[in-house]
Amino acid sequence: MIAVDAARRVVTGHDNEGKAVVVSDVDAADIQVGGGRRGATLFNLWRTDATPAAIGGPDETVTEQFTLAPPKGGSIFRVVEFPPEDPEALKTIDGKAAFAEIGAADAIVEGARHPFMHRTETIDYAIILTGSITMLLDDSEVEMAAGDVMVQRGTNHAWSNRGSEPCRVAFVLVDAER
Numbered sequence: 001m002i003a004v005d006a007a008r009r010v011v012t013g014h015d016n017e018g019k020a021v022v023v024s025d026v027d028a029a030d031i032q033v034g035g036g037r038r039g040a041t042l043f044n045l046w047r048t049d050a051t052p053a054a055i056g057g058p059d060e061t062v063t064e065q066f067t068l069a070p071p072k073g074g075s076i077f078r079v080v081e082f083p084p085e086d087p088e089a090l091k092t093i094d095g096k097a098a099f100a101e102i103g104a105a106d107a108i109v110e111g112a113r114h115p116f117m118h119r120t121e122t123i124d125y126a127i128i129l130t131g132s133i134t135m136l137l138d139d140s141e142v143e144m145a146a147g148d149v150m151v152q153r154g155t156n157h158a159w160s161n162r163g164s165e166p167c168r169v170a171f172v173l174v175d176a177e178r
Helices: 095-100
Strands: 008-014 020-027 032-033 041-047 075-082 122-132 130-138 141-145 151-154 159-160 167-175
Touching: 008 041, 122 130, 130 167
Parallel strands: none
Antiparallel strands: 008 020, 032 041, 041 075, 075 167, 122 151, 122 167, 130 141, 130 159
């Protein structure tokens, strides 16, 4: 497995006098490593349970079971580090079993061109932080590199790191409707 640097998370809030302060400055603690994704690391950084979100809510929001999708009406902010893929190993992966580990077996698109092709009822904002990655759609793909941004609107998709270096992507997943 590839060693991964932790994702630092700084959270602001207000003190008893209403002044802006840092209430938390720690490495992400809600981490999902590997599983069926062959070394991918997912860092959940923040979660909201409703829109509009509560500004004065708790100082920690990612204490629930790790899931792919946000709660109904909510959002999830996470960083994922995708290791380079081995095309031969991909042929042996059960995407449904891998996604079951994060409560999303039903999101997998069966018979798709990549074992992790999936679809969620979310609007996803993806920002490529480091490296490069390919976003696969049903019949097309998009090469993306550090600094690129993707808005994914409930489509069948998979992320494929065909390069030789890990790729780190920040995601905000927002619950959505069709």
